[in-house]
Amino acid sequence: MDALTIGTIIKILIILAIVSAIAGFGTYIERKVLAFMQRRLGPMHVGPYGLLQIAADGIKLFTKEDIIPQNANKFIFSLAPVITAATAFIAMAALPLFPTFTIPEFLPLIGGAIVPSIVADINIGILFILGIMAAGLYGPLLAGMAQSNKWGIIGSARTAVQFLSYEVVTGLSVLAPIMLVGSLSLIDFNDAQASGIGSWLIWQQPIAFVLFLIAGFAETNRTPFDLLEHEAEIISGYVTEYSGLRWGMFFIGEYANMITISVIAAVVFCGGYNDLWFISGWLLFVLKVIFFFFLMLWVRAAWPHVRPDQMMWLCWKVLMPLAVINIVITGIVVML
Amino acid sequence: MAHIEEHKDTQAIQREKQNYIMLDLGKTPQFGIPAFIQVVKRSLSRELLKGLGVTFREMINALFKGKLHTTQYPFEKLPIAPRYRAIHEMLRLLESGHYRCIGCGLCEKICISNCIAMETRYDENQRKEVSEYTINFGRCIFCGYCAEVCPELAIVHGGRYENASEQRAGFSLFEDMLTPIDKLKEQNEFAGFGSISPNADENIKKTPLAY
Ligand code: SF4
Ligand code: SF4
Numbered sequence A: 001m002d003a004l005t006i007g008t009i010i011k012i013l014i015i016l017a018i019v020s021a022i023a024g025f026g027t028y029i030e031r032k033v034l035a036f037m038q039r040r041l042g043p044m045h046v047g048p049y050g051l052l053q054i055a056a057d058g059i060k061l062f063t064k065e066d067i068i069p070q071n072a073n074k075f076i077f078s079l080a081p082v083i084t085a086a087t088a089f090i091a092m093a094a095l096p097l098f099p100t101f102t103i104p105e106f107l108p109l110i111g112g113a114i115v116p117s118i119v120a121d122i123n124i125g126i127l128f129i130l131g132i133m134a135a136g137l138y139g140p141l142l143a144g145m146a147q148s149n150k151w152g153i154i155g156s157a158r159t160a161v162q163f164l165s166y167e168v169v170t171g172l173s174v175l176a177p178i179m180l181v182g183s184l185s186l187i188d189f190n191d192a193q194a195s196g197i198g199s200w201l202i203w204q205q206p207i208a209f210v211l212f213l214i215a216g217f218a219e220t221n222r223t224p225f226d227l228l229e230h231e232a233e234i235i236s237g238y239v240t241e242y243s244g245l246r247w248g249m250f251f252i253g254e255y256a257n258m259i260t261i262s263v264i265a266a267v268v269f270c271g272g273y274n275d276l277w278f279i280s281g282w283l284l285f286v287l288k289v290i291f292f293f294f295l296m297l298w299v300r301a302a303w304p305h306v307r308p309d310q311m312m313w314l315c316w317k318v319l320m321p322l323a324v325i326n327i328v329i330t331g332i333v334v335m336l
Numbered sequence B: 001m002a003h004i005e006e007h008k009d010t011q012a013i014q015r016e017k018q019n020y021i022m023l024d025l026g027k028t029p030q031f032g033i034p035a036f037i038q039v040v041k042r043s044l045s046r047e048l049l050k051g052l053g054v055t056f057r058e059m060i061n062a063l064f065k066g067k068l069h070t071t072q073y074p075f076e077k078l079p080i081a082p083r084y085r086a087i088h089e090m091l092r093l094l095e096s097g098h099y100r101c102i103g104c105g106l107c108e109k110i111c112i113s114n115c116i117a118m119e120t121r122y123d124e125n126q127r128k129e130v131s132e133y134t135i136n137f138g139r140c141i142f143c144g145y146c147a148e149v150c151p152e153l154a155i156v157h158g159g160r161y162e163n164a165s166e167q168r169a170g171f172s173l174f175e176d177m178l179t180p181i182d183k184l185k186e187q188n189e190f191a192g193f194g195s196i197s198p199n200a201d202e203n204i205k206k207t208p209l210a211y
Helices: A003-037 A054-061 A074-094 A125-135 A138-146 A150-181 A186-192 A205-217 A244-269 A281-302 A308-335 B002-015 B033-045 B047-065 B106-110 B143-147 B179-187
Strands: B088-090 B116-122 B128-136 B154-159 B171-173
Touching: A003 A054, A003 A074, A003 A244, A003 A281, A003 B002, A003 B047, A054 A244, A074 A125, A074 A138, A074 A244, A125 A150, A125 A186, A138 A150, A138 A244, A138 B171, A150 A186, A150 A244, A150 B033, A205 A244, A205 A308, A244 A281, A281 B047, A281 B171, A308 B033, B106 B143, B143 B154, B143 B179
Parallel strands: none
Antiparallel strands: B088 B154, B116 B128, B128 B171
């Protein structure tokens, strides 16, 4: 095997390990941030500042009884969480996540392997990611329908409506930057914004950026669009009947999706991993991703969630027309 | 619609009398262009950002100024009010150290959940003494009647409120509730019904004459 293949395999393992860990850690961060915003302390007792809470939760999830309801379609019921987790990670194949580096020669077996920043540097990166994330809707959809529970059915119905509608907005909002850059590759997006803050696409496409963020919140099922599993209305929506590890897979998938959306927002609109003045680009990139992740938690603490009909109204009557107008104007500007 | 107008009048009067801040929400259009305009107005005004600002401010306050409301319960405990009715205590006479209970049986009689059981006999001085006295805290509703009726201020409510247990019935014997003889100096009188907490003035707002 050549150096790049080994490097890619290493990269895959790194992503799987780190992103799963970050997804777990994300739950801790979320609980802490929400707690502080609500003048509470959050988890405190397991480990210093409750840091080992993730381990405690993990052990709990692993050892919990795995219940499959009597009338559920067992095959689909078991398959659904795998779809969510798998699609969330497959989408990451086309994301730039860490800088390229070479493993030192002196290490046995893997020495000299080049670990690329993107696992699969395909030239339709953004299209691939959006497509895989859209395929991820089968997770909640099938889960809700397979569990023979009315809350699950409502949850999966909402999944279908919400994800399908907001897929349109995501696609249309990213279309305008794609027209400006003239490429679907995330590397090209990054290179197009290489010359400082002024060249970030967020300045040329502010509307697309806001639309993308809103749609991103809807696609990752975050407040104010957390209709799929809103506790006050439908118990837990599509995850009502899930327990133990299967539930954990949905959870990891959701957090992995949040990271994906944050990375796309950072690469497409906020300058990617280019160096800025003297600051290392990758450090800055991680900070940007952390900011978008934090934004999701922040919004959850600040805003109430919307009604399903309001959300549909927002999508089809406000966001979609805005996105189309934005594309038309961008098109005219690009032509001139 | 008349009652709404009336309500608005009352609101206006209240505003003059008290320093309430009324939000000017205006009319709420139900549909059509006006509703749309209102949505756009509210989305583009700073209201959404203000919400974010408040939560961020609270986070900074919590993180750096320690403005938190959490009491880490098993480790920290809030003081309870003096008239709080928790697990009973049997008090002693301060002078002689003898228990106060004279075995009159009033508490047993009045207890509405029938959870006090007692037996008395005459001692060598022909005085009544309590030979058995048990309260079943699994049935006690902490109504406080026993403490209220006791002529000797013998049975009172203490401050032990952590009485979770693995079984329904939980019995307490006379000796368990009796003030230990060496702790006699620290024995507190139960302020009882109607007593006010020492910091009542801080907690209670003055009742307004006009509302
Ligand atoms: S508090 Fe009420 S229920 Fe409990 S022992 Fe006294 S009288 Fe009975
Ligand atoms: S009412 Fe008081 S004095 Fe009478 S038996 Fe009960 S505790 Fe003793």
